[in-house]
Amino acid sequence: MKQIFLTCSILTIAMILIPLAVLKDNREETVSSSSLVEDDGGYINVMKSENGKVEKVSEREYLIGSLAAEMDLSCHEEALKAQAVACYTYALYTKNKNLDDELNGADISDDTDAHQGYLNVDERKEKWGEKFEENEKKAGEIVDAVSGKLIIYQNEPILAVYHDLNVGKTMSAELVWKEKIPYLTQKESPGDKLSPKYSQKVDFSRDDFKKSLEKIDGIVLDDSDGKWIGKTEKTDDGYVKSIEICGEKLSAEDFCTALELKSKCFTVTESENKISINVIGNGHMVGMSQYGADYMARQGSDYEEILKYYYSNVEIQ
Numbered sequence: 001m002k003q004i005f006l007t008c009s010i011l012t013i014a015m016i017l018i019p020l021a022v023l024k025d026n027r028e029e030t031v032s033s034s035s036l037v038e039d040d041g042g043y044i045n046v047m048k049s050e051n052g053k054v055e056k057v058s059e060r061e062y063l064i065g066s067l068a069a070e071m072d073l074s075c076h077e078e079a080l081k082a083q084a085v086a087c088y089t090y091a092l093y094t095k096n097k098n099l100d101d102e103l104n105g106a107d108i109s110d111d112t113d114a115h116q117g118y119l120n121v122d123e124r125k126e127k128w129g130e131k132f133e134e135n136e137k138k139a140g141e142i143v144d145a146v147s148g149k150l151i152i153y154q155n156e157p158i159l160a161v162y163h164d165l166n167v168g169k170t171m172s173a174e175l176v177w178k179e180k181i182p183y184l185t186q187k188e189s190p191g192d193k194l195s196p197k198y199s200q201k202v203d204f205s206r207d208d209f210k211k212s213l214e215k216i217d218g219i220v221l222d223d224s225d226g227k228w229i230g231k232t233e234k235t236d237d238g239y240v241k242s243i244e245i246c247g248e249k250l251s252a253e254d255f256c257t258a259l260e261l262k263s264k265c266f267t268v269t270e271s272e273n274k275i276s277i278n279v280i281g282n283g284h285m286v287g288m289s290q291y292g293a294d295y296m297a298r299q300g301s302d303y304e305e306i307l308k309y310y311y312s313n314v315e316i317q
Helices: 002-041 059-070 077-097 121-145 173-177 190-194 206-213 252-259 290-298 303-310
Strands: 043-047 054-058 151-153 199-205 229-234 240-245 248-251 266-270 274-280
Touching (some): 043 059, 077 151, 077 290, 290 303
Antiparallel strands (some): 043 054, 266 274
């Protein structure tokens, strides 16, 4: 009887202790996994385009650096908040969708032609000079004010593209990139027309114009008749789709790239000695206008109102 009691006691203790040990192991494993996820989620790996090196930085540092690279801190605070949220959303979208093998394992690059800008601390010190402490503090406060805020469409971060300045209305993704994206539609942006940078004239000597365009395969500028510029095909909004050069149809994108024009909204005037191009706006003109955001903020709109205006049917979470 005593032996049976002892055996039962041992079994009872084992039944209590074994589940506790298993639970402890599982709990330790769960905590370890959670920590890894949190660490990974709190950082962004940025490839510096000048040397291909990858810098692992906190999300806060990345947003301060992106804000410094992408927008003038003299803009209204609500516009800067909108920019910070757009930068964060764009970075997470790129991080989640990244299929680029040329990033050396990074989530995003600082190449503004491919992704969005980012300035590390040393680069910010160089850019801001004596105003570094003042601007660093302001940028940090802007970023902290919207920490964790995302622009969401159908429960996913959006492709939060933006541009400097447009012709008075944004362009849809479908028009510019031939891809229909439901939240990147055309929007009126009247404040852009008030910018002192709204229109810029660029002059080229005929020799420089010829050298630039003949870098494009198939383009040869004949000097025999002295006339190079032909028909320009535009949208109703003045957005150039194509332009004829010596009888060859050239896309606006190739033309702008060759001549380093800031916008595909332009008119060309040809004379005996030079080629003059009047360029309106700056950027691809899809998504949020930075100048338009600043204008809206100065009219009383907060950052959420700005973002929901330029990106259709989105939520800020």
